[in-house]
Amino acid sequence: MSKFKPEPFISCYGGALGAGVDEVGRGPLAGDVVAAAVILDPAAPIAGLADSKKLTERKRELLFVEIQAKALAFCIARASVAEIDRINILQASLLAMTRAVEGLAIQPEHVWVDGNKIPTWRYPAEAVVKGDSRVAAISAASILAKVTRDRELVLLHQQFPDYGFADHKGYPTAVHLAAIEKHGITPHHRQSFGPVKKRLEQLDLF
Structure with a gap:
């Protein structure tokens, strides 16, 4: 083809x-x-x-x-x-x-x-x-x-190595979502996006 x-x-x-x-x-x-x-x-x-x-x-x-x-x-x-x-x-x-x-x-x-x-x-x-x-x-x-x-x-990954930014570049992969669940969010996360907003609500921060 x-x-x-x-x-x-x-x-x-x-x-x-x-x-x-x-x-x-x-x-x-x-x-x-x-x-x-x-x-x-x-x-x-x-x-x-x-x-x-x-x-x-x-x-x-x-x-x-x-x-x-x-x-x-x-x-x-x-x-x-x-x-x-x-x-x-x-x-x-x-x-x-x-x-x-x-x-x-x-x-x-x-x-x-x-x-x-x-x-x-x-x-x-x-x-x-x-x-x-x-x-x-x-x-x-x-x-x-x-x-x-x-x-x-990649530079953000060096600052926050637990999130895997170098690999997924911030996209909502399973690894990234698991890291958000385990470690919370960083100042670089978009708080208006669903998975991040949900985590903030769980932490009573939104």
């Missing part, structure tokens, strides 16, 4: 200053949601760009360096755990993407946004479902965001 390849994406924008933006970290119980925006240089193509989740860690790390070296502009931004709890994860994700695009050293003429929702902003934009495997600039953004967030969760 041949490997599935999505239909190519045909954009309404054909210029050279289009930015791709993507976020990583909507599903985890802990850590910030991280977004990146990238304007690629047509004169400096990057081989191997793909959905960051489908790449090996080593390949992501290599592309992380190459993207930053070759892109016309890039910016990595975030929304904090406190912001996630205050405005909800969807709005926090849109906020992180907005910050990433606004932080670009070169302001884009057009933005391709991964997913089906576009932040409220001043940029002409298109939402692209599965954009991280269809638009090179979004693929690049997904790689920058994922490598950044993964590195941060």
